[in-house]
Amino acid sequence: SQQGEEDPQALSIQEGENATMNCSYKTSINNLQWYRQNSGRGLVHLILIRSNEREKHSGRLRVTLDTSKKSSSLLITASRAADTASYFCATAGGSYIPTFGRGTSLIVHP
Amino acid sequence: DTEVTQTPKHLVMGMTNKKSLKCEQHMGHRAMYWYKQKAKKPPELMFVYSYEKLSINESVPSRFSPECPNSSLLNLHLHALQPEDSALYLCASSQGQGQETQYFGPGTRLLVL
Numbered sequence: 001s002q003q004g005e006e007d008p009q010a011l012s013i014q015e016g017e018n019a020t021m022n023c024s025y026k027t028s029i030n031n032l033q034w035y036r037q038n039s040g041r042g043l044v045h046l047i048l049i050r051s052n053e054r055e056k057h058s059g060r061l062r063v064t065l066d067t068s069k070k071s072s073s074l075l076i077t078a079s080r081a082a083d084t085a086s087y088f089c090a091t092a093g094g095s096y097i098p099t100f101g102r103g104t105s106l107i108v109h110p
Numbered sequence: 111d112t113e114v115t116q117t118p119k120h121l122v123m124g125m126t127n128k129k130s131l132k133c134e135q136h137m138g139h140r141a142m143y144w145y146k147q148k149a150k151k152p153p154e155l156m157f158v159y160s161y162e163k164l165s166i167n168e169s170v171p172s173r174f175s176p177e178c179p180n181s182s183l184l185n186l187h188l189h190a191l192q193p194e195d196s197a198l199y200l201c202a203s204s205q206g207q208g209q210e211t212q213y214f215g216p217g218t219r220l221l222v223l
Contacts, residue, residue, distance in 0.1 A: 031210055042114070042200055042214035043153065088152055096210055097143075097166070100152035 004032070004072075004089040004101030012107045019076040021104040023089030024069075032065055033090045033098055034074050043088065046074075081110040114215035116201050122221045125191060131218045133184040133201030141207040142184040144176060145200040147217070153200055159184060160207040191222045 004023040013019055023032065031050045035043040049056045049065045049072065056063050062075040076083055086105050090098030114135045123129050133142065141160050145153035158166035159178040167176075173195075175187040184201055198219050202212040 033210065035214075040198065040217070040219065042116075042216040043202075043212075045211050045213070048210055092210060096207070097155065097158065098210075098212065099155070102152050103150075105150075 004091050004099070006087070006089055006101045006104040008104060009102070010105045010107075012109065013079055015079060015081055015108055015110050017079055017108075019079050019083070019106055019108070021074045021087055021089075021106070023072045023074070023091075023101055025072075025089075025091045025101075026070065027093065028067075029091045029093055030096060031092050032063075032072050033092070034061075034063060034072075035088045035090060035100075037086045037088065037103070039085075046087075076106075079106075079108045081108050084108045114201055114203055114213050116199075116215035116218050118218055119216070120219050120221075122223065123188065123191065124223050125193070127191075128187070128189045130188065131186040131199055131201075131220075133186075133215055134182055135203040135213070135215075136182055137203065137205075137213065138181075139203035139205050139213070140181060141204045142178065143202040143204075143212065144184070144186055145202065147198045147200055149197075157186075158207060165207060188220075191220075193222050196220055196222045 004025045007022045033048045034046040060077045086103045088103045090100045144156040147153045157176045162178045177185040198217045200217045201215040
């Protein structure tokens with residue numbers, strides 16, 4: 001399975017702190033994506049990183065990809081209470097259909 | 111318009127009922143997806159339609175029947191469901207099946223009694 005596994009499963013921080021989530025996967029991929037899901041809602045695409053890329057930025061988000069270690073990290077800087085959500089990594093192989101990991105639940109306390 | 115809409119938002123049905131979930135997008139996307147998500151779990155792919163044809167069925171029980179009447183619309187017909195089918199059903203679309211980014215609707219929360 002190409003399913004990613006996020007770590008930690010839950011993360012609780014104070015507003016203003018940085019939040020780092022990690023994703024590990026088992027087989028080769030074409031790309032890896034991060035999605036956010038607010039409680040009981042649909043998923044919002046955050047960022048996509050391709051297998052030949054090592055780092056991408058989008059606003060307060062920074063994603064890294066290490067294909068040799070089959071792992072990725074999502075860093076949210078200067079977190080806000082509104083960042084409270086579940087974050088999923090999704091890996092895609094030849095079909096380009098993402099397979100989602102189990103997610104990290106982030107709580108940012110105001 | 112970058113929105114995927116889903117109706118209804120909530121649905122309660124008995125095990126003998128027949129109901130349908132509806133998904134619509136007007137982004138010109140040619141691939142549409144149904145996912146099932148249980149509480150505190152990741153979304154699980156159910157079906158993929160590409161150019162209005164079913165291209166992937168992830169061994170979903172026949173009590174779930176997808177339909178793609180046109181390129182903007184995706185339905186999921188439900189019949190004789192079980193209580194364990196209660197979940198959040200998410201629809202998504204992408205430019206094509208080989209295109210990476212999926213746009214998700216808000217989901218339909220289904221409760222089977």
